[in-house]
Amino acid sequence: IEAKDVLQEVVDVALECKTCLTDIVKFESCYLDKDLHVISNKLTITLKAREAAGVFDRQSNSALDFALARNLWRVRVSKLLEGLTKPTIGQIQNYLKEGLLMNISPKDHYRQKLMELNRIGSQWADVAKKVVLDSGALSLDKVFELIAEGENLPVYLEKELKSLRARSMLYCICRKPYDEKAMIACYQCDEWYHIDCVKLLSAPEIYICAACKPQAEESSTPQNVDGGRTNAEFLEPKTPSPKHTNSRKKLRKAEPGLAQKMLAIANNSSVFDCSSGIDNLWWHNRKPFRRAAKKRTVLDSLCPFIYTQQ
Template sequence: MGLVALDSIKEKIILGQIVEKAVACKAWLTERVDFVLGYLDEDLSIAAKNISVALKAVEVAGVYDHQGSCKLELALARNSWRVTAQGLLEGPHKPKIQQIQQHLKAGLAISIPPEDYFRQRLTEVRHIGLQWADKAKKVSVDSGALGLDKVFELMMEGENLTIQFDKELKLLRDRSMLYCICRKPYDQRAMIACDKCDEWYHFDCIKLSLPPKIYFCPACKLQTDVDLCASPSLTQERSSGSKLEEPQTPSPHRTELRRKSKKPKSRKRKTLVPADSDSLKRSSGTERLLWRNRKPFRRASRKRAELESLSPFFYVRTIS
């Protein structure tokens, strides 16, 4: 009986020591986990070090504590959230606004404190980005009310944001392109392209009701009339053997030959009409392509004919 009692006492002592060490381990783990859960600063290495030590201690101790395990899992989830947030803010690629919003929502699900550094940064970035996007959308449909210099400043501001706004920047680039004699951006009104310079004009600005088969804008029409008036004198000069420089603007005759050599499909009327127009129909599927690839609005000036054309009227005496 004495030996049995002695063994029982030894077991109780050993169990007491185990419980004492388990309680001490739990207290130590709780301290580490609570530190991680309460850590709110920017430096993630400090929290990562404490989590790593806590995980090793749990593995070595071999003692399961439900409450402690739940708190450790929460600490791991929060640290993972903060690492992802750092990647969104400081990564090589700009995140989209949807990614920022989704990550903030995920942070609320695991109770990230409002004082957390990365939650505050993401909230600030989201607020600035949404404000800019809202302003960009309003400017893109203001029918040219804001000056181009302000539009370019807004574009630069958007490009310098830490969030990616491809759609809004594209709208502003389209908004910065001006057309027609009114020099306004594209505003869904019906338009027609000049067959000579490819500049686009609003139907109402040029007093046009229906699209003609061939359309020359006022500037190109004036240039064409000048070419037609100058063509008899040019013909006389060429027949007299003079050498004139080729005009930069093609002559009406050559233009007509080029038109005749084109296939019939190339003579489709290039127009842009709004979706709700009843009197005009939209062209077949190439409006946006033509719109993006429109030629710059340039006009070449003709050079003056040289006085060499008068050379046949001079007599040069040869000395033998």
């Protein structure tokens, strides 16, 4: 009889524990609030009571474990949303999948928050993908506005932001963003050009763009001049014929007169210019005439030196 009474007491305790577990599991499944302290405390008390009861009930234990896992999901989502770094769109979508498998209610605070962030991030990502593939149709100022909008979102979209920043870089003479067309880089300025835009049939080993070609020609002209001089040094001089010498003598006799006239004219003009320039300089820098001594208004002190005829 005593053993039967003890067994009855154990059964009663097990039933009470099962009832408590069932109530806590139902409360947890219906809990939709942001504050997790209430449900966490109740689940902790229930877990301790199950261990103290010493009764194994497979159904009740599995239900309690499932409730604990659901609550742990809420705690992890709360830490993700309240962390110092922004959650990525991949993290948000992974937590949404886990919540769907755990039968988290669509009215749950944390699931609604994840769904809202997923909607905001997905909408912006769709717009960003269209802009990346528009071949430069959207103006740069609009692209920069879209980048700033993406940086201010509560969701971090690394891939889309990186693609938009690459889209804002313009190349070639067509000033278009990078696409998958064949391109070639200038050997001097490292600017990229489409092979079709620069009208090349094939990619050469060394390509210099039109903007760098004048610089290349300037750098190459002194070398050509020096090369011409060096080649001229090795040429054998030829003795001119008498006719050429006579004509040169006549030219030399006639040239000094013309050269002297031109030199005289140039000297006269330079002298006149110089004199006119000096005159202008003197005129602008002249000092005004001033009295060396102040004019006396009272002449009493000079009375002994003034001779007056009486």
